[in-house]
Amino acid sequence: MSATPHKSLLDQDAAARSRIAREGLAEGAVTVVGAALCALAATITIAGNESEYAWLEGIARGLLVGGPIAVGLYARRRPPFARFGALLIGVGFIAFGTTLAEASSPELYALGRLAGWTIEPLIVYAVLAFPTGRLQGRIDHGLVWATLVLALTLYVPTALFVERFPEPVHWSLCHGGCPDNPFMVTGTEPALIEDLVRPAREILIIVLFAAVAVRLTRRLLGATRLLRRTLAPVLVVAIFRFMAFVILLLARVAAPDSEAVRVSLWSLSLSIPLLAGAFLEGLMAWRLFIADAVEHVAPRLTAHPQPGDVRAGLADAFDDPQLDIAYWLEERREWVDGNGATVAVPRPGPGRWLTEVHDEGRLVAGIVHDEALRDEHAFIDAATTYAVMTFDNHRLSTEAAALLGEVQESRARIQATADDERRRIERNLHDGAQQRLVALRIKLELAAERLDATDAANAALLRQLGSEIDGALDEVRSLARGIYPSPLSDRGLAEALRSAALQAALPTTVLATGVRKRYPREIESAAYFCCLEALQNAVKHARGATAVVIELTDNSLLRFEVRDDGAGFDTDAAEPGVGLVSIRDRLAAVHGDLSIVSAPGRGTRIVGRIPLAPHSGGPGLEFGSAGARPRLSGPAP
Amino acid sequence: MGHGSHPPTTCGVRVLTVDDQELFRGVARDVIDATPGFEAVGEAASGEEALEAVARLSPELVLLDVRMPGMDGIEVARQLGATHAATLVVLISNEEGIDVPSAAQLDAVPLVRKQDFGPRLLRRLWQEHGPVA
Numbered sequence: 001m002s003a004t005p006h007k008s009l010l011d012q013d014a015a016a017r018s019r020i021a022r023e024g025l026a027e028g029a030v031t032v033v034g035a036a037l038c039a040l041a042a043t044i045t046i047a048g049n050e051s052e053y054a055w056l057e058g059i060a061r062g063l064l065v066g067g068p069i070a071v072g073l074y075a076r077r078r079p080p081f082a083r084f085g086a087l088l089i090g091v092g093f094i095a096f097g098t099t100l101a102e103a104s105s106p107e108l109y110a111l112g113r114l115a116g117w118t119i120e121p122l123i124v125y126a127v128l129a130f131p132t133g134r135l136q137g138r139i140d141h142g143l144v145w146a147t148l149v150l151a152l153t154l155y156v157p158t159a160l161f162v163e164r165f166p167e168p169v170h171w172s173l174c175h176g177g178c179p180d181n182p183f184m185v186t187g188t189e190p191a192l193i194e195d196l197v198r199p200a201r202e203i204l205i206i207v208l209f210a211a212v213a214v215r216l217t218r219r220l221l222g223a224t225r226l227l228r229r230t231l232a233p234v235l236v237v238a239i240f241r242f243m244a245f246v247i248l249l250l251a252r253v254a255a256p257d258s259e260a261v262r263v264s265l266w267s268l269s270l271s272i273p274l275l276a277g278a279f280l281e282g283l284m285a286w287r288l289f290i291a292d293a294v295e296h297v298a299p300r301l302t303a304h305p306q307p308g309d310v311r312a313g314l315a316d317a318f319d320d321p322q323l324d325i326a327y328w329l330e331e332r333r334e335w336v337d338g339n340g341a342t343v344a345v346p347r348p349g350p351g352r353w354l355t356e357v358h359d360e361g362r363l364v365a366g367i368v369h370d371e372a373l374r375d376e377h378a379f380i381d382a383a384t385t386y387a388v389m390t391f392d393n394h395r396l397s398t399e400a401a402a403l404l405g406e407v408q409e410s411r412a413r414i415q416a417t418a419d420d421e422r423r424r425i426e427r428n429l430h431d432g433a434q435q436r437l438v439a440l441r442i443k444l445e446l447a448a449e450r451l452d453a454t455d456a457a458n459a460a461l462l463r464q465l466g467s468e469i470d471g472a473l474d475e476v477r478s479l480a481r482g483i484y485p486s487p488l489s490d491r492g493l494a495e496a497l498r499s500a501a502l503q504a505a506l507p508t509t510v511l512a513t514g515v516r517k518r519y520p521r522e523i524e525s526a527a528y529f530c531c532l533e534a535l536q537n538a539v540k541h542a543r544g545a546t547a548v549v550i551e552l553t554d555n556s557l558l559r560f561e562v563r564d565d566g567a568g569f570d571t572d573a574a575e576p577g578v579g580l581v582s583i584r585d586r587l588a589a590v591h592g593d594l595s596i597v598s599a600p601g602r603g604t605r606i607v608g609r610i611p612l613a614p615h616s617g618g619p620g621l622e623f624g625s626a627g628a629r630p631r632l633s634g635p636a637p
Numbered sequence: 638m639g640h641g642s643h644p645p646t647t648c649g650v651r652v653l654t655v656d657d658q659e660l661f662r663g664v665a666r667d668v669i670d671a672t673p674g675f676e677a678v679g680e681a682a683s684g685e686e687a688l689e690a691v692a693r694l695s696p697e698l699v700l701l702d703v704r705m706p707g708m709d710g711i712e713v714a715r716q717l718g719a720t721h722a723a724t725l726v727v728l729i730s731n732e733e734g735i736d737v738p739s740a741a742q743l744d745a746v747p748l749v750r751k752q753d754f755g756p757r758l759l760r761r762l763w764q765e766h767g768p769v770a
Contacts, residue, residue: 430704434731435660438751442664445755446671473752477732487736490704491711498738 023076030089031073037092038066041099048104049173057173060269061099067276068092075131075283080375083133087126088279094119095272101172106179109172110159116171117155120205121148123275124212127238131230131282132372136351139215147208154201160185161193168252168261170268202249209242224370225319226293229285233278241271290378293317297382307338307394310386314367318379322352324368325383327391335366357384364391412522412589419525422484429480434473441469485528492517493524497550500532504548505539506564512552519558523610526590527552527560530583534562534606537579542566542604557612563605568598583608649676650763653696655687655713656680656729657705661751665700672756675763684708691721698763703730703737703748711739714746725766729754 042062046054069092075085094115101112124147128140135141159165160183167178216238220231244267251260297317300309307327315323326335326346337343346366348354353374357365365387373379444466451459480486488496494512501508518524531550538548545566553559576584576596583606584594592610652675654665662680669677679694681687684705691699699717703710714726728740728748740748747766749758 430731431658435658438731439660439664441752442668442754445757446664446668449671449756470752477736481736485736486704486732487738490709491739495739499736502735502738 027073027076030069034066034069034073034089034092037096038062038069041065041096044099044102045173051173057269060266060273061102063273063276064269065092065096065099067273068095071276071280071283074280078283078287079377080286080372081131081133081283082375084126084129084131084279085133087122087129087133088276091119091122091126091272094122098171101169104179106182109179110165110181110183112171113165113169114156114159116169117151121151123272124208126279127212127216127234127275130234130279131286132375136219136371143208143212143215147205150201150204150208154197154204158193158197159183161190163189166198166252168256168265170248170265206246206249209245213239213242224372226286226289226370227372229289230282230372233281233285234275237271237275237278241268241275244268244271290318290376293319294378294382297386307390310390311338314369314383314386318370318373320370320373322368323370325365325387326368327365327387328363330362355380355383357387359388359391364388408588408591411585415525415586415589416522419484419521423489426480426484426486426489429476429483430486434476434480437469437473437476441466441473444469488524488528493519493527494552496524496528497531497552500528500535501548501550504535506545506548508535508548508550510550510552515552515554515558519612523558523590523612526586526592527558527608527610530586530594530608531560531562533579533583537577537606538562538564538566538604542568545603554612558610559607561605561607563603565603568600568602568604570600571596571598580606649674650698650767651676651678651694651696652698652700652759653678653687653690653694654680654700655682655684655690655705655710656700656702657682658702661702665754668755668759672759675759684710684713687713688716691717691724696724698767699724699726700754701726701728702751703728703732703740711737711743714740714743718743718746723768725763725768727762727766 039062041064042058045061046058049057051057068088072085072088072090072092075081075088077085097115098112098119100108101116103109103112121144125135125144128143129135135144159181162181163184164178164180167174172178213235216231216235220228220235223231244264247260248264248268251258251264255261294317297313300313300317307325311323311325314325315321324346326337326343328334329336335343335345346354346368348368348371351371352368353371355367355369355374356363357367365384367383367387369379369383444462448459448462448466451462485496485499487499494510494515494517497510497512501510519527535548535550538545542564543566545564548562548564551561551563580594580596587594587608587610590610592608594606594608596604596606598604652669654662654669654677656662656665659682662682666677666680669675675698678696679690681690684707687699687701690696701710701713710728710730714728717724717726726746728737728743728746729751730737730740730748731751733750734740734748737748740746745766747762749762
């Protein structure tokens with residue numbers, strides 16, 4: 001079983017081993033380099049820093065680099081977040097670039113400031129692409145592109161025209177004053193920059209950041225519980241950073257030396273480590289949620305889950321109400337739902353994902369689920385396991401039902417053939433041997449009549465021969481009756497049972513009201529021979545019985561009851577005799593069932609029921625409902 | 638198969654034999670012919686033919702086989718009881734009474750075994766059930 005295209009296990013193993021080795025190496029290198037950059041960033045910030053907050057500033061700078069790299073490395077290890085992890089590591093490395101702004105060299109300072117501008121599109125990307133690392137929809141792509149274009153048009157190129165970069169800024173403490181811009185190519189700074197470009201870009205960046213916050217909020221509100229939990233901390237920090245940004249931009253113009261500037265600078269310095277922490281918290285919430293869901297889905301889905309249960313169980317546990325499972329039936333070349341109804345080819349909508357489930361290389365199901373879960377192995381494993389299990393269960397039970405159906409049909413055919421043969425033999429006896437013996441008997445009587453006047457002795461002899469023929473006729477009649485009673489052929493069930501009642505060794509009454517005169521032959525035979533067997537059972541085994549009642553009723557199913565007033569028996573203790581077993585078999589052949597109600601001192605009731613509605617055809621490849629099956633019920637309590 | 642060519646006469650009890658078996662109709666004819674005071678006026682091979690023949694021939698005695706394909710003897714006897722109450726209908730059967738419980742529901746319709754049929758039975762039936770009394 002797998003959720004991926006089938007490969008030979010050896011190939012998969014070798015490929016996986018080499019991939020794991022490469023990834024391990026890369027991870028180790030990133031860890032070492034990241035740690036070094038983190039330490040370097042802190043050192044650069046602390047070295048020559050005479051501020052009373054030097055250590056604090058160093059730690060903040062170290063976290064700015066180390067936070068995203070550490071969380072990125074953690075995310076890399078989990079398949080659903082691998083892309084996002086890489087993105088976050090990138091944020092960490094560029095964040096190190098901003099550390100250059102702490103250098104006293106004007107060139108390094110300027111490079112550090114440029115890095116500070118270019119990191120913003122990446123942060124927007126990371127916030128919007130969390131947790132999968134993939135942007136969803138045009139709006140998110142548009143926002144990232146807009147931020148990038150803004151950075152590359154109204155921010156980075158101004159480095160050629162300005163005397164100094166905007167100050168103060170969170171990327172640089174500028175102890176002892178920020179250096180001039182060494183990249184300035186013009187003699188004087190164009191007024192356009194100060195009057196138009198700077199206000200325009202600051203308004204645009206605020207609008208873009210606000211749009212990102214709104215977008216994130218909307219996504220969170222429309223998300224599954226899993227995504228809500230994951231996104232919530234990120235949204236909080238993103239809004240915090242946005243507010244700090246707005247305050248800095250406004251306060252820098254209005255009151256450059258105010259407390260508001262200092263607070264917003266600190267807030268912005270800490271916002272990226274905080275964002276990394278929020279990502280970490282979101283990922284932890286995700287893991288906890290998935291672990292919880294996997295734990296909760298198991299008890300809901302017991303050994304033989306119905307397809308509907310599987311869907312509901314997974315949808316509930318993973319809080320994805322729209323989760324849908326379609327099963328692929330190779331025999332019918334179509335998709336069906338849990339009830340076996342044909343459904344359209346499963347297609348994921350926006351934010352949804354289709355995972356195909358394969359079993360031994362064969363496609364068995366398609367699961368449409370929250371796109372966020374597309375790489376979540378715990379979910380995919382649980383969902384595919386249950387889908388395959390369900391599919392197998394139902395395929396097996398369908399096959400068993402088909403076999404049972406065939407057995408059933410063949411039993412019914414054998415019974416019908418046997419009954420036809422009995423009827424034919426009885427009819428032949430009646431039309432052949434019986435008629436000839438009767439004719440012979442009458443001719444002897446006629447001859448005797450003629451001889452009466454002249455030869456009384458021979459007349460008597462002929463009549464004696466006639467008596468011999470009577471004996472033979474009695475035997476033939478008894479034989480025919482045993483083979484197939486003529487009333488059953490000629491006048492139906494009730495008449496045949498009355499005839500049987502007249503011949504029974506116990507006084508027997510037949511009650512048949514509201515019963516049709518004729519039923520399909522196989523039903524008449526089954527009911528008749530079952531009643532006869534039950535009647536013989538009563539005569540043989542019901543100690544102390546004085547009377548038997550055979551009652552027939554017809555209420556969309558033909559019901560017969562043979563009851564006696566004998567000693568009864570304990571149905572739990574008694575093994576059913578050959579007679580009862582043959583009754584069950586007879587009834588099962590016509591989709592009927594049998595129950596025996598008895599207790600010591602309470603007589604015995606043998607009740608059979610045969611459905612009369614046209615039976616649904618042989619079991620096809622049905623899925624879900626079991627259809628009409630013979631019910632071989634045991635003795636009733 | 639009705640033998641309607643016999644003209645009505647007054648020489649005996651007019652008997653119609655109804656049976657799907659040619660063999661029995663033949664021996665029944667022999668018996669009736671050999672029994673003074675009885676006259677075979679016709680034969681029918683099915684329930685439907687029997688009703689038609691009774692209407693056409695007005696027999697006084699109908700020997701009616703119980704077991705016939707289509708409309709059986711019991712149904713014919715039931716209908717004749719309603720339309721020709723004066724006609725004596727006698728059910729004859731290979732089977733015994735226990736095999737034909739519904740025959741017992743028909744009042745005043747005797748059921749006899751075919752094997753017992755003969756001049757003596759024919760006379761006795763007419764004496765016991767005919768309109769003589």
